[in-house]
Amino acid sequence: MTAVHDTAASTPAPTTSAADLLAERYGAAHAAELSGPEPGEVLRHQLAHRSVRAFRSEPVSEDAVTAIVAAAQSAPSSSNLQTWSVVVVRDREHKSRLATLAGDQEFIREAPVFLVWLVDFARLDQLAGQHGHGLDGADYVESAVQGFVDVGLAAQNGSLAAESLGLGTVFVGAIRNNPEQVADELGLPPRVVAAFGLAVGHPDPERPARIKPRLPQDAVAHPERYRSDTQLPAIGEYETTIGAFYESEGLAHSWKERVLARLGTVAGLKGRDRARESLRNLGFPLR
Ligand SMILES: Cc1cc2nc3c(=O)[nH]c(=O)nc-3n(C[C@H](O)[C@H](O)[C@H](O)COP(=O)(O)O)c2cc1C
Structure with missing residues (x-):
């Protein structure tokens, strides 16, 4: 693996202080209440994360993808089962068909690489078959949960690695809008399902992404008891x-309205209310 760094828009300047990054993450008033160590490189990249949906056409090197996958494989894995895989999609037509299946989101076509992260029990099924075993434990909800947890940890490690190389990324949950068609498109065997996509590319400095504020810490971090x-x-x-953030981005709707539109009715799931049926069709009986 050769060195693959690009100084791009999403890379935090080495001089960016924790206070500045926290002010962007929580708003200045909340950030002032927080104290912590000055960040090292990893923490600075974590605090500086923003999803990137505008990419330059410049390709992402093979070495960068190798580094992303190595970072993903370096994530912890439940019982070291490593029940995930990733499909690296670069072909323009292939990417476009996947974009169509994933909410027709244009940035998927624009990104030079689209990674599709899979929960994968087919590899272990082959292993079990070779030894005259079944893989009965994989049929349970617990195993599916474990597979989705593992692939999430892996992909986020990969995304952070990409950001550390000056690349930008955005996750694509909409790949679950049409699970069976995505499985056909990627040639997935039974017991494999796409969990989410990750568009990867060089951020376009003409259309920069900003740090999106999060809930105050006391909403999510509880001392001793919930x-x-x-x-x-x-x-x-x-x-x-977040209202100030949305306004500055020219975006309508409050966070509350977004939450209610997304989860207030089944329609907000955009077809993903069929997830149990799709998983069963793809070899996850969810016992
Ligand atoms: C599992 C997952 C699925 C996502 N799916 C989409 C998606 O389909 N389209 C999209 O534009 N953003 C998607 N996102 C990005 C989120 O909208 C984004 O992370 C969130 O708004 C916070 O913004 P930030 O990442 O810039 O901090 C997804 C994020 C995650 C973690």
Whole structure:
């Protein structure tokens, strides 16, 4: 693997302080209440994350993809089962067909590489078959959960690696809008399902992405026991912080409205309410 770094828009400047990054992540008022160590390189990249949906046409090198996959494989894996795989899609037509299946999101076509991350029990099924075994444990909800957890950890490691190389990424859950057609398109055997995609490319500095604020920490981090009483006040404060972000991006709708549009009705699942049926069709009986 040769050195593959590109100084691009999403890479935090080495001088960026924790205070500046936290101010962008939480809004200045909340960030002022937080203290922490000055970030090293990894933490700076984590705090500087933003999804990138605008890419230059410049290709992503094979070496960069090798590094992303190596970082993904370096993530922890439940019982070291390594129940995931990734399909590296570069072909323009192939990418375009996948984009169509995944909500017709144009940035998938624009990104030079589209990685499709898979929960994969087919490899272990082959191993079991070779030894005259079944793979009965894989048929249970627990194994599916374990597979989705593992592939999520792996892909986020890969995404962070990409960001550290100056690349930009965005996850694509919409790849689950049409699971069976995606499986056909990728030639997936039974017991393999696409969990999400990851568009990867060089960020276009003409269309930069910004750090998106998150909920105040006291909504998500609970001392000793879960607290329900902090939730609605924290959401109220977040509406103000993220409202300013959305407004500056020219985006309508508040966070509350977005949450309710996404989860308030089944229609917000955009066809993914069939997930159990799709998983069963693809060899995950979910017992
Ligand atoms: C599993 C997963 C699926 C996602 N799917 C999509 C998607 O289909 N389209 C999209 O534009 N963004 C998608 N995103 C990106 C989120 O919208 C984004 O992470 C979130 O708004 C926070 O913004 P940030 O990543 O810039 O901080 C997805 C993110 C995750 C983690």
